[in-house]
Amino acid sequence: MTISENLSAFNNKRIVDFESEISSLDVAYRLRIDYDSEEGAFKEMLTAFCNDPKAAEAKELIIGAWFGDDMENDSSGIVDLLIRNKDKLPKLEYLFLGDITYEECEMSWINQSDVSLLLAAYPQLKHFQVRGGNQLSFGSLHHEVLETLIVETGGMDNQILEEIANATLPQLKHLELWLGDESYGWSGTVEDLKPFLSRDHFPKVTYLGLKNSEISDEIAKALNDASILDGLEILDLSMGTLGDEGAQALLANSKIAQLKSLNLSHHYISDEVSEKLSKLPCQVDLSDQEEEDEYGRYVEVGE
Template structure:
């Protein structure tokens, strides 16, 4: 392994070459990195293919075992795979709570995929960004995030997805996040890629967390005129710097009314969608599913 001049200035990527690699191969990569890279130089990790990602959980235990050495680790991206390697809804995880517990100074955690994903409520004083990218986020994970105590968290992204890909979270499951009791520093909230986008918008309209936000992201979902009108009928949103609604199903009239109601707010209404119709039924889809 050839080290860069400043090994602490890069994000280290761990990835096996074969999608059906033996489980020990990924563990061997972690061991090799622990042996060859100065521990204090490991600041950011990107985890790619670990072998049969479509059915074998990402082995976070190998990262947990290194926590005593990688005390400078500040950012982790789990499952940075493209759809050509594995569809997002097939990416398999287990319980990631131990990773957060092992790295109390971790500041950024991004997770792609949510099949089998689990999280227990935890207090973590270092985390500033938490993002779950999924075609279907389990309700249990959503509830756990809302029950966490994350005093430093400034950005939270939840891609709820679709029920047929495991996105079974309802509005009640979002209650803790929208109340924001454990998220006092939150400034950017994304509850996006949601099949239940209209219900999310209606809940956000009265959510206690909203007044402290600078950016609100309800994009990539199936937001219709009903949801947009409920959002505007709620608490003021003029304090926002940005409202992201791209990939939506709003009429031109309703889209114009959103912009008019929020002078000074950057509103993203790009990527307007048209519903599909088949056998007299109307179908709307999130931007990210399978």
């Protein structure tokens, strides 16, 4: 599977593509250009958005395809422009950098950049979402307000994991990491994920997503007695390669029953073990059952 559709809603608002002016604050605006757009078109569009008088009241912004026909063009220019215009977007709380479909650019080809100064420039941000792991960096991340962090990749480098694990995010409630597989950049191990399983690192997290992973079974086993499960409401291991071994580890983990929701969609679990999971007292999503072929198992989104 690939990402075939753009986001349709953001912060419970319908998304529309920005053209020349902000006509309503009841919608969220996405900025993007076509592959045959002239050089500099995206920066002109972003500048026009920031210069609109209503931008001072905008709470949401979605950055779509910015690169035209040059997919080597990374996000650094867009990040710099957003930083320079921070005073024109004083109420921005929800930012998505990379709402890009596979027809615009495969996720594993999206070139991001260092977003640490961007997050520092917007201390009021509550939600930050980014797609694409190439060149992505969070630096020494410290943010007092951020509640949601979503990082979507087809393969996450362990440096990104280390930066997020070492971040100071005291208000974080929703942490969602698309880990991917080795063919598209995954370079971590289950040991690199141990900080995310500790309540000490993320004291307020109620949603933990370790998704789209080729080591789903190992993650499930590592969750045994993990302190992050204390107070966790939603555990999301979807889009990955979870099989009977990992599923049995979840069944043996008494803390799993305390969840409100367990998302295991896109899995390789047998019917017999799936039936046992379905009897857990929490809501369990076992949709999209896959069958392992001669080449093994696959994450839902790689390339």
